[in-house]
Amino acid sequence: MLIDIIKRRCSVRSFAVKEISPDIINVILEAGRLSPSGGNEQAWKFGVITDKSLIEQMADSAYKQNWIKTSPLLIVLCTTIVEDERGGREIQKRRFPQYSEEITNMDPYLYAALNSEEHQTKIPGTHMVLQAMEYGIYSTWISYFNVDKVAKLLDLPKLCIPSEIIAFGYPETEPFPKVKKGKEEVVFYNKYKK
Numbered sequence: 001m002l003i004d005i006i007k008r009r010c011s012v013r014s015f016a017v018k019e020i021s022p023d024i025i026n027v028i029l030e031a032g033r034l035s036p037s038g039g040n041e042q043a044w045k046f047g048v049i050t051d052k053s054l055i056e057q058m059a060d061s062a063y064k065q066n067w068i069k070t071s072p073l074l075i076v077l078c079t080t081i082v083e084d085e086r087g088g089r090e091i092q093k094r095r096f097p098q099y100s101e102e103i104t105n106m107d108p109y110l111y112a113a114l115n116s117e118e119h120q121t122k123i124p125g126t127h128m129v130l131q132a133m134e135y136g137i138y139s140t141w142i143s144y145f146n147v148d149k150v151a152k153l154l155d156l157p158k159l160c161i162p163s164e165i166i167a168f169g170y171p172e173t174e175p176f177p178k179v180k181k182g183k184e185e186v187v188f189y190n191k192y193k194k
């Protein structure tokens, strides 16, 4: 059951010295590739980083989160900028009509950077994380990194923004899932009651 995998998942930041086979990497990528997106735009690219020296440089670009260097596989979820962000930005203007004028006037690259969340690369990333668990491979999301430095490291074109990185690997020690808030704290039914 998927819920059993979800219950076992937790962030791991110390990985064993063990490569992930190309066949498994391909299944993980497939799980991401098949995920949903607004308008089925699939406005993303997935960077597969297995080169040790590049992984080390990525860790440095993630404000020296040195644990990243133990990972044998980083997948970089990149958002590709779509026409609407350069031009009309109609979807966000409809979602936030009170800011319509500001959205129209914003610099195209600043707008694209701030709007990159809207491409929801966290959805393919979540598919990948859960698929990896079937092979005993754990992961940790990384969004604390210098976007410009990572883009330069990977030779990304200007219209391709690295949104998140996921570090994968076999755990070095037994992972323990964290305690989460209870249902009564995070769920409301129909109208929100204080």
Ligand SMILES: Cc1cc2nc3c(=O)[nH]c(=O)nc-3n(C[C@H](O)[C@H](O)[C@H](O)COP(=O)(O)O)c2cc1C
Pocket: 009, 010, 011, 012, 013, 065, 140, 141, 142, 143, 144, 145, 164, 177, 178
């Ligand atoms: C979008 C996102 C970004 C994250 N960025 C980082 C990061 O830069 N560095 C890090 O060590 N952990 C990062 N994490 C991991 C969180 O700290 C972790 O998911 C959280 O503490 C909950 O623990 P769990 O994943 O074990 O349930 C990130 C998680 C998410 C979802």
